[in-house]
Amino acid sequence: MHRPAAPEYGDIQALARFGHGGLKEARFLLLAIVDAVRACEWIRGASVNSAEWSESPPQTALQIAISAEGLRELGVCDDLIEQFSDEFIVGMSADSNRSRRLGDVADNAPDQWAWGGSADAVPHLLLMLYAKTDQLTTWSENVLDQCFGEAFKIIADLDTTDNDSIEPFGFTDGISQPDIDWGREQSTDLHQRDRFSNLLSLGELLLGYPNEYGQYTERPLIDPASDPQSLLLPTAEEQPHLRDLGRNGSYLVMRQLHQDVPAFWKFMDQQAQGDHEKREQLASSMVGRQRDGTPLVERVVQPIEGIKTSGKQAVLNQFNFDNDPHGQQCPVGSHIRRSNPRTGDFPPGVTGLLSRLVRIFGFGRKHPGDDLIASTRFHRLLRRGRAYGEQLSEEEALKPEVQQVERGLHFICLVANISRQFEFVQNAWSMGAKFGGIQNETDPLLGNRQPLSNGASTNHFSQPDADGPAHCTHGMPQFVTVQGGAYFFMPGIRALRYMASFSNARGRAES
Amino acid sequence: MTPQSTFMIVAKIAAGQLEQLRTLLEAMNSEPGELDPHNRGFPFTRFDRLHVARFLILETLVAEQDVFSFPEVPPRLVFLGDCDGPSDTFIAEMAVLAGPQLRSVFSHCEPFPAEHESLVNWLQARNIKPSANYINWLGRTVTQIREEEALHQALSTQLERIVNDVGRDNPRAIRQQLLSFVEQEKAAARLSLTPSLSTPIGWWLKNLVHKLGVPLILLTLSPIFLLFSPYLIYRLRSLEKSDPEAVSRPPREHIQRLSQREDHDVTNPFSAYGEVKPQPFRRYAVRLFLWLLDYASIHVYNRGHLTRVQTIHFARWVMMDNNQRLLFASNYDGSLESYMDDFINKVAWGLNLVFSNGAGYPSTRWLIKAGAEREQKFKHFLRRRQLPTQVWYKAYPGKTAFDLARNSRIREGVEIRQDNDDEIRQWLAEIQV
Numbered sequence: 052m053h054r055p056a057a058p059e060y061g062d063i064q065a066l067a068r069f070g071h072g073g074l075k076e077a078r079f080l081l082l083a084i085v086d087a088v089r090a091c092e093w094i095r096g097a098s099v100n101s102a103e104w105s106e107s108p109p110q111t112a113l114q115i116a117i118s119a120e121g122l123r124e125l126g127v128c129d130d131l132i133e134q135f136s137d138e139f140i141v142g143m144s145a146d147s148n149r150s151r152r153l154g155d156v157a158d159n160a161p162d163q164w165a166w167g168g169s170a171d172a173v174p175h176l177l178l179m180l181y182a183k184t185d186q187l188t189t190w191s192e193n194v195l196d197q198c199f200g201e202a203f204k205i206i207a208d209l210d211t212t213d214n215d216s217i218e219p220f221g222f223t224d225g226i227s228q229p230d231i232d233w234g235r236e237q238s239t240d241l242h243q244r245d246r247f248s249n250l251l252s253l254g255e256l257l258l259g260y261p262n263e264y265g266q267y268t269e270r271p272l273i274d275p276a277s278d279p280q281s282l283l284l285p286t287a288e289e290q291p292h293l294r295d296l297g298r299n300g301s302y303l304v305m306r307q308l309h310q311d312v313p314a315f316w317k318f319m320d321q322q323a324q325g326d327h328e329k330r331e332q333l334a335s336s337m338v339g340r341q342r343d344g345t346p347l348v349e350r351v352v353q354p355i356e357g358i359k360t361s362g363k364q365a366v367l368n369q370f371n372f373d374n375d376p377h378g379q380q381c382p383v384g385s386h387i388r389r390s391n392p393r394t395g396d397f398p399p400g401v402t403g404l405l406s407r408l409v410r411i412f413g414f415g416r417k418h419p420g421d422d423l424i425a426s427t428r429f430h431r432l433l434r435r436g437r438a439y440g441e442q443l444s445e446e447e448a449l450k451p452e453v454q455q456v457e458r459g460l461h462f463i464c465l466v467a468n469i470s471r472q473f474e475f476v477q478n479a480w481s482m483g484a485k486f487g488g489i490q491n492e493t494d495p496l497l498g499n500r501q502p503l504s505n506g507a508s509t510n511h512f513s514q515p516d517a518d519g520p521a522h523c524t525h526g527m528p529q530f531v532t533v534q535g536g537a538y539f540f541m542p543g544i545r546a547l548r549y550m551a552s553f554s555n556a557r558g559r560a561e562s
Numbered sequence: 563m564t565p566q567s568t569f570m571i572v573a574k575i576a577a578g579q580l581e582q583l584r585t586l587l588e589a590m591n592s593e594p595g596e597l598d599p600h601n602r603g604f605p606f607t608r609f610d611r612l613h614v615a616r617f618l619i620l621e622t623l624v625a626e627q628d629v630f631s632f633p634e635v636p637p638r639l640v641f642l643g644d645c646d647g648p649s650d651t652f653i654a655e656m657a658v659l660a661g662p663q664l665r666s667v668f669s670h671c672e673p674f675p676a677e678h679e680s681l682v683n684w685l686q687a688r689n690i691k692p693s694a695n696y697i698n699w700l701g702r703t704v705t706q707i708r709e710e711e712a713l714h715q716a717l718s719t720q721l722e723r724i725v726n727d728v729g730r731d732n733p734r735a736i737r738q739q740l741l742s743f744v745e746q747e748k749a750a751a752r753l754s755l756t757p758s759l760s761t762p763i764g765w766w767l768k769n770l771v772h773k774l775g776v777p778l779i780l781l782t783l784s785p786i787f788l789l790f791s792p793y794l795i796y797r798l799r800s801l802e803k804s805d806p807e808a809v810s811r812p813p814r815e816h817i818q819r820l821s822q823r824e825d826h827d828v829t830n831p832f833s834a835y836g837e838v839k840p841q842p843f844r845r846y847a848v849r850l851f852l853w854l855l856d857y858a859s860i861h862v863y864n865r866g867h868l869t870r871v872q873t874i875h876f877a878r879w880v881m882m883d884n885n886q887r888l889l890f891a892s893n894y895d896g897s898l899e900s901y902m903d904d905f906i907n908k909v910a911w912g913l914n915l916v917f918s919n920g921a922g923y924p925s926t927r928w929l930i931k932a933g934a935e936r937e938q939k940f941k942h943f944l945r946r947r948q949l950p951t952q953v954w955y956k957a958y959p960g961k962t963a964f965d966l967a968r969n970s971r972i973r974e975g976v977e978i979r980q981d982n983d984d985e986i987r988q989w990l991a992e993i994q995v
Contacts, residue, residue: 137811137814137817140814141814146818146821148818148821148822148824148825149821151825151826152821152824152825152897264935264936264937264938266936266937266938266939268938269811269938377991396907410870411869411870411911412869413863413867413868413869413870413871416867419964419967419968419971420964422870422872422908423872423964425900425903425904425907425908426903426907429903429907429937430903468938470899471899471903471937474899475899475900475903478825478897478899478900479896479897479899479900483896484828485828485895485896485962485964485965488964488968490965490994491960491994503827503828503959503960504596504826504827504828504959504960505827505958505959505960505961506960507960511994513994513995515991516730516991517987518730518731518733518987519730519733519736519986519987519988519989519990519991520721520725520730520736520990520991520993520995521991521994521995522995523722523994523995
């Protein structure tokens with residue numbers, strides 16, 4: 052079998068490959084299109100950074116993502132938009148059933164959001180500007196030129212803080228990321244992925260490539276006979292007679308998550324009755340890592356695919372939960388275990404054909420909760436968020452007079468399938484009150500603390516103990532509130548140009 | 563042990579009555595997907611033997627011109643549920659305790675149960691047996707579930723108090739205190755743990771005959787299968803290559819209508835309905851696999867899991883219209899997305915065996931390969947075939963199958979005392995503090 056061609060880095064937006072970690076300043080602009088012709092003109096001229104590797108890292112960067120509404124405004128025809136996924140077309144906030152699944156109810160409900168909360172308030176464009184320290188202002192001025200001013204209205208201008216990878220509660224963030232199989236060397240055979248692997252098929256990040264099931268995710272394909280302009284676009288890999296509008300693009304999920312840091316530390320302190328060490332222990336237990344990122348379970352000896360075996364990554368990331376099935380070291384309900392349970396296609400202990408068969412038929416479970424959680428590899432997110440607001444230390448947070456200010460995380464993740472990746476993780480894992488067999492609790496950090504249908508409360512957090520009875524924390528307030536959100540598509544660079552080609556002469560001629 | 567049983571009453575909806583019936587059923591909900599327990603349409607909560615039940619309008623919502631081949635049937639009303647003990651006495655009980663309500667619902671059907679006619683007979687005559695039926699835990703009654711939940715709740719409060727008093731160091735002492743607490747509560751009639759009844763002898767005998775008979779039949783028939791296998795394999799492969807698929811994305815309004823009724827409880831109902839492929843090979847294959855599945859459910863998978871899947875409370879597969887159509891109805895924990903993923907990742911082979919005989923299913927290879935493993939197409943297929951469940955009742959909202967199994971283990975620890983400290987600790991760890 053011939054090896055598939057390397058991905059066209061020049062056509063992929065840089066954010067898919069690099070987190071722009073060296074560019075400490077970032078600003079996210081949510082835009083409404085006021086003049087589609089000017090908007091198209093501006094987009095076509097925008098110098099969007101590509102994923103091409105360069106010896107000298109860039110001083111600034113610009114990435115663009117567009118919502119379904121935005122595509123419509125740009126004049127992309129409905130036939131094409133309809134070939135994107137339903138979640139993208141409907142949007143994050145427009146369907147109350149989706150909101151219920153995502154936990155966006157009560158204080159998280161879209162009608163309370165600062166932006167994106169209703170169908171007519173969905174931003175058309177998301178502009179992500181990055182720059183080296185002290186260069187963002189100049190870079191912004193450069194990007195937001197006169198044409199920009201005529202084309203767009205700024206709905207929200209979201210600042211970020213250079214937090215040195217510490218999220219607002221004070222924990223090191225962004226440690227665990229899936230590794231992407233850019234070289235497309237990994238087999239997608241469903242029968243070779245028994246154990247947890249951190250290496251993901253390219254198709255879990257970008258459209259137009261095989262995903263973890265070895266399948267091509269649905270995306271808009273165009274017959275160039277009917278639209279010669281589409282010859283600009285890459286060819287659809289599995290249907291070479293068609294052009295692929297999705298190829299090299301990702302869905303981008305954005306959520307503004309307000310973090311109530313004073314409430315968080317005050318609650319920990321109250322539970323620990325003022326004991327510093329206990330407070331720290333409880334908070335780490337909820338996160339699943341210590342402040343510096345050290346996981347609560349021991350490092351595993353056997354290397355994990357897609358995780359480096361030396362250096363910082365090995366120390367912080369070379370682990371799974373196979374040796375802690377009951378969560379006595381790292382609670383099953385902790386944040387990192389919910390977000391990435393590190394399970395393989397089979398529970399641990401499958402070694403040969405026989406043990407495999409026994410497991411396939413559902414036997415050989417070692418304890419009642421064994422094999423409850425689905426294969427992790429189908430539900431991974433590439434996170435690209437940034438913190439915002441002034442940082443507040445634990446000590447300051449505990450002062451009685453502390454002021455409540457805007458701070459939290461502009462959560463951004465890139466996926467190829469919104470429902471199977473982002474929505475699944477959010478619904479089944481983060482908000483799942485029965486995740487992994489636990490009893491009526493949601494994510495200790497993200498949970499909205501809403502009761503179940505039988506009235507049972509979910510504001511608990513339990514830490515299993517080898518001694519028997521678990522340690523349970525009750526009456527947890529909500530620490531994180533959703534204040535905005537939308538689904539975008541971050542197209543490949545050629546696709547971006549194509550999308551911006553409608554409202555000019557061509558679009559006019561048709562209408 | 564009191565084995566559970568099923569009922570499924572099917573009646574043709576009278577011409578022009580569909581919308582009225584829909585309105586009547588909808589009035590049983592406080593909002594779509596959420597049953598009003600005090601509704602006046604049907605008093606589900608009055609029946610202590612009833613686990614889950616649903617009213618479902620059986621109609622083809624997403625038509626498949628290219629793959630459906632049988633003449634259409636008018637919409638039908640289905641009332642199905644799972645109960646403790648034999649279903650015929652349960653049906654009779656419903657006719658007595660909810661006669662007027664049932665008459666009012668079924669008055670939208672034809673023929674219609676007339677005033678002078680016996681409702682029981684009318685219902686019994688329309689009761690259809692499933693080809694395969696799955697019960698998460700054979701013999702676990704509603705009473706048992708409720709008593710065990712109450713036990714867990716009581717132990718929960720008590721354990722918290724004990725741990726605060728004496729700490730966690732001595733599991734035996736903690737258990738002793740808990741057990742004497744249970745004795746007190748039982749004596750004061752605040753808790754009861756009713757012992758299970760003896761298994762009905764008729765059921766036991768029939769079960770035994772089934773248990774031994776099916777393998778015997780299979781053994782006898784295996785030489786014939788072997789003899790014909792080259793032809794069967796040839797036939798299978800050629801069908802797999804030529805059967806049409808119906809796997810494009812379902813209309814958004816259809817998805818909207820379905821998801822409106824989903825994720826109100828930790829458990830969801832799932833109803834799907836479609837044609838079986840027309841070839842005799844397929845129609846025999848589906849019956850054979852359902853027959854085997856039914857056997858496996860009764861005799862092998864009757865303790866909390868169906869192969870690797872631990873999230874199904876009850877499920878049934880019903881052949882209808884002279885084996886032309888199949889109805890699948892289940893009650894599962896979690897959202898549909900997680901249910902489908904669980905199935906695809908854990909038992910794609912099992913899904914393929916049965917559902918690949920359904921018209922439009924994503925094509926399989928060698929009967930068990932591909933099919934459901936083609937994830938997106940499979941999900942579209944399932945959604946296309948799914949029907950909104952108009953009214954759905956579950957006797958224990960907020961509880962997953964895993965919760966129920968845990969409660970049973972907790973009860974077991976009360977009745978059969980473990981000797982070893984580790985086991986006692988494990989038992990204590992299951993109680994929510």
